[in-house]
Amino acid sequence: MYLSKFQLTTLKETPSDAEISSHQLMLRAGMIKKLASGLYSWLPLGLRVMRKVENIVREEMDNSGCLEVLMPAVQPGELWKESGRWEQYGPELLRMKDRHDREFCFGPTHEEIITDLARTELSSYKQLPVTYYQIQTKFRDEVRPRFGVMRSREFIMKDAYSFHTSQHSLQQTYDIMYQAYSNIFTRLGLKFRAVMADSGAIGGNSSHEFHVLADSGEDAIAFSDESDYAANVEKAETRPATDKRPAASAQKTVVDTPDQHSIEEVSQFLDVPATRCLKTLFVAGSKKDTVVALVLRGDHELNEIKASHLADVAEPLCFASDEQIQQVTHCSAGSLGPVGLTIPVIADYAAIQVADFVCGANEDGKHFTGVNWERDCDLPTTADLRNIVEGDASPDGKGTLSIVRGIEVGHIFQLGTKYSEAMKATVLDENGKAVTMTMGCYGIGITRIVASAIEQNHDDNGIIWPTSLAPFDVAIAPINMQKSEDVSNTAIKLHDELTAAGLDVLLYDEKARLGGMLADLDLIGIPHRIVIGDRGLKEGKVEYKKRDAEESQEMAVDEVISFLTT
RNA sequence: CGGGAUAUAGCGCAGUCUGGUAGCGCACUACACUGGGGGUGUAGUGGUCGCAGGUUCAAAUCCUGCUAUCCCGACCA
Structure with a gap:
């Protein structure tokens, strides 16, 4: 072409x-x-x-x-x-x-x-x-x-x-x-x-x-x-951990955490990693006007679809209103925790593996540190509540997830x-x-x-087509084709022979400076490119470059043809 | 459907506040120069300024209504 x-x-x-x-x-x-x-x-x-x-x-x-x-x-x-x-x-x-x-x-x-x-x-x-x-x-x-x-x-x-x-x-x-x-x-x-x-x-x-x-x-x-x-x-499921929870080593203590609400804030304020903070979310229960507490490890994210499938939880998932939270705990979201709750509590598998954790004290501006399941509050029912994360064990028991x-x-x-x-x-x-x-x-x-x-295969200059998708297999960029008979003849010869060999060839026969041609060819992503110039032809060489290669290489005309057709 | 923004030449934009006959860059046409990553010069083509109404001697510019497009969110194979 x-x-x-x-x-x-x-x-x-x-x-x-x-x-x-x-x-x-x-x-x-x-x-x-x-x-x-x-x-x-x-x-x-x-x-x-x-x-x-x-x-x-x-x-x-x-x-x-x-x-x-x-x-x-x-x-x-x-x-x-x-x-x-x-x-x-x-x-x-x-x-x-x-x-x-x-x-x-x-x-x-x-x-x-x-x-x-x-x-x-x-x-x-x-x-x-x-x-x-x-x-x-x-x-x-x-x-x-x-x-x-x-x-x-x-x-x-x-x-x-x-x-x-x-x-x-x-x-x-x-x-x-x-x-x-x-x-x-x-x-x-x-x-x-x-x-x-x-x-x-x-x-x-x-x-x-x-x-x-x-x-x-x-x-x-x-x-x-x-x-x-x-x-x-x-949709990926997480599994209950098989390890035993580490033993308690700290005492439950109330600490003041003024204006620290999110896990990120609390974790920074107390200098405790988010993995040892537990977050507690109140959501609407499946029975009218009931509230259920969901407990997750601080660094994990609630999966709303999984949560809404639980029998005790309303579907679709609906977070409790501030009034409902006040009714249950007399405090506001941001200081919630599982200790001493009278409503149903469901914890994620990962959340019950944490010992000496930080959680809200159900009192505004206060959190507990050093909390432990069983010792400080009842072990709740457990479920798969969260989005799977990088590094989790694979649900089929083999390997870890990326x-x-x-x-x-x-x-x-x-x-x-x-x-x-x-x-x-x-x-x-x-x-x-x-x-x-x-x-x-x-x-x-x-x-x-x-x-x-294209999303998968491009660089700053443009598209890099996989060979099976490329609109053309080979592009020929002749320098000054209009003036040099040598260049023109070689370009046409290459075009004809490669085409005859069954390749889709694009010959840049319009008047353009080399820079313009190269920019165009890189942009449209043709996998193979041949540059032809008088200078190289004196040595009988043309220049070949693969779209995604760093460097080009000099080749004789016949060499290029056999290289591309075999 | 909720929130935000935009609409001026094929593309990217300025001009709008402060009303006075439409601008820039790229692309395109012609000619000349130009051999290594979108070059230079000269001369050109191309727009009823999204649409409709209004205000005014005069509207891209001010007012009203509409339409289209984009972004964020909700929704969804």
């Missing part, structure tokens, strides 16, 4: 409304252009990358035995009413009416449509299992679209749906999809992790999220250094019969009896992958 026949519109300045690197770089490189909030046009350069992602996904899905279909983006409301989601789905569902006043929506997902397809197309167990997939535009009317195509309203997704007559068969396909997803992200050249989702709720391996690792990711994920365990931080940030780009889960039952999707089994099909569902955010690949 000659640049003069392509379209490259790069920006030197960063558009002001782009916050994260991938968004800024996609705009600067001229990959996308915003049309309205959450809506983007894909320009030629960006589309090339997206097609690469699509093709890899498509190949791996095909290799896994899935069948590609294409369903309408606009869907009749009728089907959504049948599944019950017309009412359930909030304003995120873009609803509309046609000229006959019939209701439709722009599909945010396709369970209803595929289930309708399956119930009319499939009639025998002999046709199962089957997995359909499509690569298609979705629309979700996000409350707050942001970060460019990372969280846009219209986006492209690969969604797949499988149909089975047994849980066993579903599990088999699920495992195949898990492997296919791993293959896809490996081929894309991305650092990723499969992470357990909904662990506990449905149990077992019923749901996994696939995350691309990047510091700017919206999710925090915990993984073990010695096993495959990996989970979303908000925490990294990730961008969710894939999700596989077992749907069961939620849709097939509501929509009466059945086939006849061996005995000629109608059975409701069991379903699985597998999504990959195509457009989000493009953005997350």
Whole structure:
């Protein structure tokens, strides 16, 4: 491809409304252009990358035995009413009416449509299992679209749906999809992790999220250094400690702590590490007008989802009001502690492991030091109340946990019969009896992958594409091509021969100074770059540099060709 | 939906307080010079100042209403 026949519109300045690197770089490189909030046009350069992602996904899905279909983006409301989601789905569902006043929506997902397809197309167990997939535009009317195509309203997704007559068969396909997803992200050249989702709720391996690792990711994920365990931080469980609590060595003492409320303040004021301070939070109980005390180690954070699942605690979680706290303790939040409380007390597993701890004295401006469970107050019931932190033991008992940030780009889960039952999707089994099909569902955010690949691979100069995603494989930057026949001939020769060898080559044949060319090529992230100049050609050499290499190297023209094509 | 901000050329911004015929940088066009990281010069193109009303001899500027966009929060696959 000659640049003069392509379209490259790069920006030197960063558009002001782009916050994260991938968004800024996609705009600067001229990959996308915003049309309205959450809506983007894909320009030629960006589309090339997206097609690469699509093709890899498509190949791996095909290799896994899935069948590609294409369903309408606009869907009749009728089907959504049948599944019950017309009412359930909030304003995120873009609803509309046609000229006959019939209701439709722009599909945010396709369970209803595929289930309708399956119930009319499939009639025998002999046709199962089957997995359909499509690569298609979705629309979700996000409350707050942001970060460019990372969280846009219209986006492209690969969604797949499988149909089975047994849980066993579903599990088999699920495992195949898990492997296919791993293959896809490996081929894309991305650092990723499969992470357990909904662990506990449905149990077992019923749901996994696939995350691309990047510091700017919206999710925090915990993984073990010695096993495959990996989970979303908000879902990762902590376990009761197996060690014995250290023996008490200090006396319980009341100390004045005027105006010291937060753990940070108290810990600094008394010069006691936060790990030896306990924080006590009052929340609404599950019975009306009751209050429950939750006790956590000072350096830990309450996990509101875990807490709200406890039988004694109201769901959703609701913190006690100042009046309620006053009623129970005659003091205000900031001086609360578990000593002498008459309301139910639930402590986190880690909190009861602390000896000689600091806690509020339930009296304004006073704290206890040297408090010990059992000796100074009853041992409370214990539960998993907190967010897991770096260094915690892995819940599977193997290794310790590290925490990294990730961008969710894939999700596989077992749907069961939620849709097939509501929509009466059945086939006849061996005995000629109608059975409701069991379903699985597998999504990959195509457009989000493009953005997350950039989040994971860029530097100050621009994007560094993994080779499998790059819009072009090789870029040729000829110095003064318009004036030097040597340079021009070599550039064209390189372009033609590399292209003939099956590489996507971009020849910078427009008039520009070298600095301009290099800045452009670094920005758009082409993996291999060849600079050609008269000076080097006198020695028969051109200059080759890999995008992420520190230094360039001199090579003979033929050498470069064989280097890049073998 | 709550809080905050912005809207002037394709992009980044000044001008608004104090009303008087639209500015700067980048990009773009033409020509010349220019071999190592967005170079220089000369000459150009491009804007009914988000929209609608009002005040005024006169509105980008003051007033009213609306719309769009962004940020923080809540919500959410």
